[in-house]
Structures are given as structure tokens and as C-alpha cells.
Amino acid sequence: MSAEVVIGAWVAVGLSLCMYSFLYKDNPFFKFGEHVFVGVSVGYLLTITYYQVMTNKLYIPMTQQGKRWLLVPAFLGLLLLARFIPSIAWLSRISFAFLLGISSGLAIPRQISSFILKQVEGTLKPLVTVGDGGVAWMTWAGLNALLVLIGVVSVLFYFFFSLEHTGTVRRIARVGIYFLMVSFGAAFGYTVMARMSLLIGRFDELMLYASASYGYATPVLLVAMIVGLWWWERGQERKT
Amino acid sequence: MLFWKRTFPLLLTLLLGITFTAQYYVPHPASESLLTEVSVWGQIISGFAILLGVGSLIRSHYVKIKRREAGWGYSGVMFLSMLIMLGAGFWSGGKTEGTSFGWLYSYVFVALQGTMFSLLAFFVASAAYRAFRARTPEATVLLVAAILVMWGRVPLGEHLISGIGSVTEWIMNVPNTAAQRGILIGVSLGGIATSIKIIFGIERSYLGKD
Amino acid sequence: MTDFVLRLLRLDRRVIFLLIAVATLLPLLYPVSLPIRVSPEVQRVYDYMEKLPAGSLMLLSMDFEPGGKPELYPMAVALLRHAFQKNIKVLGMTLWPAGAGIAEIAFTEVAREKGKEKGVDYVFLGYAPGDASAVISMGQDFHAAFPADYYGTKTADIPLLQKVRSLRDMQYVMSLSVGFPGIDTWYVYGKEKYGFELGGGCTAVSAPRFYPLLDTGQINGLLGGLRGAAEYEVLLGVKGKAMAGMAAQSATHFVIIFLIIVCNALYFLTGQARGRQR
Numbered sequence: 001m002s003a004e005v006v007i008g009a010w011v012a013v014g015l016s017l018c019m020y021s022f023l024y025k026d027n028p029f030f031k032f033g034e035h036v037f038v039g040v041s042v043g044y045l046l047t048i049t050y051y052q053v054m055t056n057k058l059y060i061p062m063t064q065q066g067k068r069w070l071l072v073p074a075f076l077g078l079l080l081l082a083r084f085i086p087s088i089a090w091l092s093r094i095s096f097a098f099l100l101g102i103s104s105g106l107a108i109p110r111q112i113s114s115f116i117l118k119q120v121e122g123t124l125k126p127l128v129t130v131g132d133g134g135v136a137w138m139t140w141a142g143l144n145a146l147l148v149l150i151g152v153v154s155v156l157f158y159f160f161f162s163l164e165h166t167g168t169v170r171r172i173a174r175v176g177i178y179f180l181m182v183s184f185g186a187a188f189g190y191t192v193m194a195r196m197s198l199l200i201g202r203f204d205e206l207m208l209y210a211s212a213s214y215g216y217a218t219p220v221l222l223v224a225m226i227v228g229l230w231w232w233e234r235g236q237e238r239k240t
Numbered sequence: 241m242l243f244w245k246r247t248f249p250l251l252l253t254l255l256l257g258i259t260f261t262a263q264y265y266v267p268h269p270a271s272e273s274l275l276t277e278v279s280v281w282g283q284i285i286s287g288f289a290i291l292l293g294v295g296s297l298i299r300s301h302y303v304k305i306k307r308r309e310a311g312w313g314y315s316g317v318m319f320l321s322m323l324i325m326l327g328a329g330f331w332s333g334g335k336t337e338g339t340s341f342g343w344l345y346s347y348v349f350v351a352l353q354g355t356m357f358s359l360l361a362f363f364v365a366s367a368a369y370r371a372f373r374a375r376t377p378e379a380t381v382l383l384v385a386a387i388l389v390m391w392g393r394v395p396l397g398e399h400l401i402s403g404i405g406s407v408t409e410w411i412m413n414v415p416n417t418a419a420q421r422g423i424l425i426g427v428s429l430g431g432i433a434t435s436i437k438i439i440f441g442i443e444r445s446y447l448g449k450d
Numbered sequence: 451m452t453d454f455v456l457r458l459l460r461l462d463r464r465v466i467f468l469l470i471a472v473a474t475l476l477p478l479l480y481p482v483s484l485p486i487r488v489s490p491e492v493q494r495v496y497d498y499m500e501k502l503p504a505g506s507l508m509l510l511s512m513d514f515e516p517g518g519k520p521e522l523y524p525m526a527v528a529l530l531r532h533a534f535q536k537n538i539k540v541l542g543m544t545l546w547p548a549g550a551g552i553a554e555i556a557f558t559e560v561a562r563e564k565g566k567e568k569g570v571d572y573v574f575l576g577y578a579p580g581d582a583s584a585v586i587s588m589g590q591d592f593h594a595a596f597p598a599d600y601y602g603t604k605t606a607d608i609p610l611l612q613k614v615r616s617l618r619d620m621q622y623v624m625s626l627s628v629g630f631p632g633i634d635t636w637y638v639y640g641k642e643k644y645g646f647e648l649g650g651g652c653t654a655v656s657a658p659r660f661y662p663l664l665d666t667g668q669i670n671g672l673l674g675g676l677r678g679a680a681e682y683e684v685l686l687g688v689k690g691k692a693m694a695g696m697a698a699q700s701a702t703h704f705v706i707i708f709l710i711i712v713c714n715a716l717y718f719l720t721g722q723a724r725g726r727q728r
Contacts, residue, residue: 004343008343008346008347009347011347011348011351012346012347012348012350012351013351015348015351015352015355016351016352016354016355019352019355019356019359020355020359022359023359023362023464023467024464031311031314032314032317033352033355034314034356035314035315035317035318035321036317036318036321036348036352037321037349037352037353037356038297038318038321038322039317039318039319039320039321039322039323039324039325040321040322040324040325040344040348040349040352041349041353041548042294042297042298042318042322042325043321043322043323043324043325043326043328043329044325044329044345044349044547044548044551045290045294045547045548046291046294046322046326046329047325047326047329047330047334047341048334048547048548048550048577049287049290049291049294049547049579050329050330050334051329051333051334051602052334052547052550052576052577052579052600053283053284053287053290053577053579054287055334055598055602056576056596056597056598056599056602057280057283057284057287057579057597058284058287060597060598060602060604061594061597064597064604065597070280070281070284072281073280073281073282073284073285074284074288076281076285076288077284077285077287077288077289078288080285080288080289080291080292081288081291081292081295083292083448084295084299089448090244090245093245093246093249093446093447093448094248094249094252095285095288096249096446096447097248097249097250097252097253097256097446098252098256098285099282099285099286099289100253100257100438100446101252101253101254101255101256101257101260101438101439102256102257102260102278102282102583103282103435103582103583104253104257104260104261104435104436104438104439105256105257105258105259105260105261105263105435105439106260106264106582106586106639107431107432107435107582107638108261108432108435108436109261109264109265110264110638110639110642110643111428111431111432111435111638112428112432113642114637114638114642114668115424115425115427115428115638116425116428116429118666118668119421119424119425119662119666120425121666122421122662122665122666123421144410144413144414147414147415147418148414148417148418148421148665149418150418151414151415151417151418151419151421151422152418152421152422152425154422155418155419155421155422155423155426156422156425156426158422159422159423159426176419176422177378178378178381179415179418179419179422180419180422180423181378181379181381181382181385182381182382182385182411182415182416182419183385183415183416183418183419183420183423183658184382184385184419185381185382185383185384185385185386185387185388185389186385186386186389186411186412186415186416186658187416187655187658188372188382188386188389189385189386189387189388189389189390189393190389190393190654190655190657190658190674190675191364191654191655192364192365192368192386192390192702192703192706193390193393193654193655193675193676193677193699193703194521194653194654194655194675195358195360195361195364195655196361196470196474196698196699196702196703196706197520197521197653197654197675197676197695197699198354198357198358198360198361198517198520198521199358199361199362199470199474199702200474200478200520200676200695200698200699200702201354201358201519201520201521201691201695202354202355202358202520203471203474203475203478203698204478204520204691204694204695205351205354207475207478207479272590275586275590276587276590276591276594278583279580279583279584279586279587279590279595280583280587280594280595281583282580282582282583282586282587283578283579283580283583283584283587283595284579284580285580286579286580286581286583287579287580290547290579335601336550336551336554336555337554337555337558342551345551346551346555349516349548349551350516350519350551350552353515353516353517353548354516354517354519354520356517357517357518358520361470361474361702362466362467362470362471364706365466365467365469365470365702365705365706365709366463366466366467368706368709368710368713369461369466369709369710369712369713370463370713372710372713372714373713373714373717374714374717383710383714386710387707387710390703390706390707391703391707393677393703394677394696394699394700394703394704395484395485395486395487395696395697395700396484396697396700396701396703396704397700397703397704398484398485398487399484399485405487405489409489409490412658412661413661413664413665416658416661417661417662417664417665420658420659420661420662421662421665423659424659424662
């Protein structure tokens with residue numbers, strides 16, 4: 001195992017434990033880890049923006065492909081930064097107007113086609129199928145298609161706030177609520193799944209770094225963190 | 241001056257919004273070339289937008305240090321980390337494989353962000369214990385659906401009750417699909433309405449204050 | 451009795467934290483292997499990849515940051531292994547700036563493992579800013595969207611990209627997404643106009659909202675969360691990180707189910723007790 005990997009493991013474990021110390025309570029170790037995280041994120045984003053955007057998407061096409069007109073979007077991009085100087089902050093509006101105008105224009109027809117027409121089309125499936133064996137009424141697929149249709153219509157009724165929810169509308173909207181509750185329950189189940197996966201991923205790495213080849217980084221630093229928290233807690237008690 | 245400050249941006253949004261909505265329905269070579277060029281411009285301007293976000297963050301930490309506000313030392317830690325990452329990034333020419341920049345990315349950035357997100361696992365468990373109660377029929381339906389999905393999506397659950405995986409699949413493919421489709425259609429209609437409001441200058445919060 | 455139940459209901463959250471930590475740790479220390487059933491949405495992605503002829507072009511957009519690594523990185527590795535085994539040429543990229551590093555690591559590691567050559571068998575294009583603009587730009591003129599790859603090499607000089615003009619040249623696009631921009635962006639601004647086949651991989655938290663797209667065939671398959679990655683590993687016959695994590699996933703799910711049942715039982719007990727007091 002090379003020295004840089006072992007040192008890396010110790011750094012990763014130390015910083016991970018700083019973050020986990022928040023589970024005990026907010027403390028200086030967590031705050032340190034949190035600010036290191038913000039710092040490296042900013043540093044990484046700036047570097048990536050410089051090399052992947054300014055160099056690859058701007059400098060190379062301008063200097064090697066003769067696309068000098070790309071100075072115009074670069075200028076519009078710079079105008080965005082005018083927001084930092086109060087006297088000329090209004091200049092950034094031109095760039096925002098440009099970005100929002102284009103993105104709104106691009107979004108409208110595509111959203112209609114992708115998320116409204118296609119989804120309506122997907123909801124209207126045949127409930128009865130005609131095949132070689134004759135007419136098939138109420139197959140399992142047909143029943144599911146009917147349930148989806150009822151679900152979509154009732155959920156849309158529930159969201160239709162401009163219509164007063166009384167009588168039949170109220171009853172349909174209530175069916176919609178139950179469909180939503182099943183979906184939110186499923187979403188909660190999937191959220192638990194996602195969060196636990198993240199924990200498994202981190203613990204898996206911490207366990208790897210607990211081995212002898214990494215100098216027992218995890219157990220050693222865990223003990224150090226506990227001692228550190230105890231020391232800090234004692235200091236807090238003395239202050240009060 | 242008022243024209244440049246308010247009217248011009250609104251006119252520009254109107255013009256570009258209508259042009260690019262119409263562009264979708266007119267796939268003429270000229271309109272396609274316009275789309276090609278403007279999409280590249282959009283990429284470049286968005287790159288500068290990252291600087292805008294990062295700049296705001298840097299400014300808030302700088303102000304904290306300047307005014308010696310509570311916890312200003314941590315802002316110093318933030319600046320130091322940023323400078324180290326930036327230095328390593330430029331020293332490595334933005335390459336990650338086998339460089340100090342890649343080392344910092346793997347052992348500092350990835351470790352910290354991964355751990356930060358994994359903290360949520362503990363809080364979701366705590367929330368499940370404290371808030372997830374069958375107080376009403378609706379809450380009971382939500383709870384039962386959640387338990388069925390959690391049970392049916394792991395191998396142990398399927399091992400204990402064979403066929404529960406199919407029940408989970410049905411929940412996802414039928415009632416969940418119906419509800420999510422309703423939400424998707426509703427949200428899309430809302431998004432389209434907002435886009436129209438932006439184009440016609442009804443929604444103009446992006447202009448900020450005068 | 452009521453006091454005890456109320457005390458249990460107000461249990462220190464750190465006890466729950468400890469329970470979750472132990473439930474995660476034990477199965478990782480003492481793994482138990484249980485069969486993993488493959489769901490139809492994962493099977494469809496696998497089958498589509500299987501049918502792609504050697505030399506086909508696949509675009510793998512790793513639209514996630516390190517926060518999504520535990521769920522999406524195993525997916526990326528499994529898909530890359532499958533693609534390289536089938537001699538499918540892969541173009542890699544990301545719509546998330548902080549994801550460039552992790553995507554590059556996945557590409558270089560799997561390419562090294564499978565003996566694939568950069569520029570010939572695969573290309574890593576890096577980060578594309580602008581979300582929708584990036585996808586449209588790639589659909590209109592691929593080389594204008596990516597004048598250079600991640601390493602600064604001009605894309606016009608890369609052998610694999612000589613014949614690539616637009617997203618229409620892709621036989622398959624897979625987006626592994628942690629949020630927006632991601633699968634939706636690729637559908638709305640990409641597939642809808644440029645007509646390629648699109649598959650998706652996502653974190654479990656966002657999986658439920660992609661089922662309507664799956665139902666309409668707007669995406670041809672979906673790998674949802676660590677479980678989705680584990681199912682793909684089962685199909686490939688390679689035990690990876692995702693399969694290894696399934697025992698811990700089972701244990702933590704059952705701890706949460708146990709907590710929900712206990713808290714509800716206690717809640718009803720206290721309710722009844724209050725009723726008796728009245």
C-alpha cells in the first residue's frame with residue numbers, strides 16, 4: 001500500500017468522523033469538517049469551471065477553430081457577475097433575460113409533448129382487447145389500466161383547486177388522496193432505501209480503512225474522536 | 241436609462257421566448273442553425289452562472305471574517321481549504337488521475353460529501369419513530385404502503401414472504417404510477433404557466449430590485 | 451405503565467442512531483447472501499444492452515455528485531463492465547460539475563480492468579454545463595457541444611468520435627441521475643427530438659417519480675437505487691459492491707419497520723391509557 005493511499009485513508013476517516021460527530025451534538029469537529037467541505041467544493045467547482053468550461057468550451061473553439069463570435073456569450077456571462085457591483089448590477093438583467101427567455105421558450109413545447117401529451121396517451125390504454133381467442137374483458141392488464149386511469153383523474157381532481165370540493169367532486173378528490181397516500185408511502189419506503197444505501201456506502205469504506213494495511217485508521221481515529229468530544233464537553237462544562 | 245434597465249430585458253425575454261417556442265414547430269435549416277448556436281451560448285453563459293453562485297458564497301464568508309463575526313475562524317478554514325484545492329487543481333492542470341487534485345477529490349471531497357449525505361439515514365430513522373403514526377385512515381394507508389415497499393424491496397423480505405416482491409412491484413407500477421402521473425401533469429402545467437408568465441413579463445422577479 | 455410508555459415514545463434519538471449503526475455494521479462484518487430477484491425494469495436495460503451489436507455507440511451520462519456514489523457508482527461500474535464485455539463503444543460525460551472526478555475514476559478503472567483503450571474504445575468528455583442547453587447542443591452538433599474532451603484533446607482528433615455528428619448516432623443513452631438535471635433532461639430535451647433509446651438509473655429516493663415514464667416507454671428501463679444496481683450485478687454474474695450491501699439494506703429496513711410498529715403500538719397504548727383516565 002503506497003504512503004499516499006494510507007495517508008488518504010487517515011484523512012478520509014478523520015474527516016468522516018468529524019461529520020459523524022454531529023450525531024452526538026453540534027460541535028467544533030463537525031463545524032471544521034463542514035467548512036473544509038464547503039472550501040474544497042468551491043475550489044473543485046472553480047477548477048472544473050476553468051478547465052471544462054472556460055478552456056474547453058470557450059478558449060479552444062475561439063483560438064483553434066476560429067469561433068471568435070463566442071466572445072458574445074462570454075460577454076453575456078461576464079455581465080452576470082455585474083450583480084456583485086451594486087452600481088452596475090442591473091447589467092446582469094440582460095444575461096438573465098437571455099437565459100430565461102431561451103429556457104422558457106425551449107421548455108414550453110417540449111414539456112407539453114413529453115409530460116402532458118405522452119402521459120395522457122399512456123393513461124388511455126384499451127380496457128378490452130380483441131385477439132385470436134376473441135374478445136378479452138377485464139384482463140389483469142386491463143384492470144390495472146383502469147386503476148391508473150381512475151388514479152390519474154382523481155389526483156388531478158384533487159389538485160384542481162379552482163373547483164370547489166363538494167359533492168361528487170369531493171368524493172373523486174378523496175379517491176385521489178388515497179392514491180397519493182399510497183404513492184407517498186412508496187416514496188417514503190424508497191427514501192429509507194436511499195438513505196440507508198448512503199450509510200452502507202460510507203460504512204463499507206470506513207471498514208476497509210479499519211484494516212491493518214491502512215494502519216487501523218478507523219478504530220484509532222474513532223477513539224481519538226471520542227476523547228476529543230469528551231475533552232470539548234469538559235471545556236464546555238467549565239465555561240458554564 | 242430606464243429603457244435599458246427594465247424594458248430592454250423584458251423585451252429580450254419576450255422575443256427569445258417566442259422565437260424558441262416557435263422554433264420547435266419550424267424545423268427549417270435556418271432555425272435549426274439558430275438552435276445549434278444558441279445552445280452553445282447557453283452552455284457558456286451557464287458556466288459563468290457557476291461563478292456567480294460561488295462568488296456569493298465567497299463574499300458571505302469574506303464578510304464574516306472582515307466583521308469578526310461568531311465562528312469567523314471556520315470561514316478561514318473554508319478559505320484555506322478552497323485555496324489548497326484550487327492550488328492543487330491548477331498545479332495538476334485540472335487532471336484527477338494520479339494527481340494531488342485527484343487525491344484531494346477522492347479522500348477529502350468524496351469522503352466529506354458522502355458522509356454528510358449518509359447522516360440523513362440516522363435522521364430518517366429517528367423521524368420514522370417519532371412522526372410516522374396511523375392517526376387517520378389516510379396516514380394508515382401511507383404507513384402500510386411504506387412498510388410493504390420497504391419489506392418487498394430487500395432480499396430478506398422476499399425470503400420471509402415469497403411473492404411480496406410482486407406486491408411491491410404492483411404498488412410501484414399501478415397506484416404509484418397513477419399518483420406520480422397526476423403530479424407530473426400538474427407540475428408540468430404549472431411549469432408551462434410560469435414559463436409563459438416569464439415570457440410575457442408577468443413574472444419578473446429575476447430582474448431583482450431597482 | 452403510562453409513564454414508561456411515554457418515556458419510550460420520547461426515547462433519546464441517539465439510541466435510534468446507535469440501533470441503525472449496529473444494523474448497518476453487523477451485516478457488513480458478517481455478510482449473509484440471500485437470492486436477489488430481478489425486476490422487469492432492470493431486466494429490460496440488461497436485455498437491450500445484450501442485443502446491441504459490437505461496435506455500437508453508447509452514451510453514459512453520470513449525472514451525479516459524490517453524495518450519490520454509494521447508489522450510482524456500482525451501477526456505472528456494472529454498466530461499463532457489460533458494455534466493454536460486449537465491445538460496445540462508450541462515451542462518458544456528466545451534467546453535474548462535481549461529478550466529473552467520480553465519473554472519470556469509474557471509466558479509467560473499468561477500462562483498465564477490461565483492457566480498453568482511451569479514444570478508441572471509450573471517450574470521457576467530462577462536464578457539460580447548461581443542463582438543457584448541453585443536451586440540445588449535443589443533439590444539434592456533437593463537436594460544437596464538446597470541442598475537447600475532459601483531458602483537453604480536441605474531439606475532432608479522437609478516432610472514436612470521427613463519425614459522431616449528433617445524439618442521433620447513439621444506439622443507447624443511459625443517464626445515472628441523482629436529481630435534476632438527469633433522466634428528465636435527457637428525455638425532454640434529447641430523446642423527444644433526436645430519437646435515441648433512453649434508459650435510466652437513479653437514486654432510490656427519486657425512483658418512484660420515473661415510473662410514469664417507464665409505463666409510457668419514454669425510458670426503456672430503470673435501475674432504482676442500490677437494489678437496482680445489485681439486480682444488474684446478478685444479471686452480469688459478478689458480485690460487486692451493490693450485492694454486498696443488500697444484507698445491510700435488509701437489516702436496516704427491518705429495523706425501521708420495527709421502529710414504526712413499536713412507535714404505533716406505543717401510540718395506541720398511550721391513547722387507550724388516556725381514554726381510561728378520562
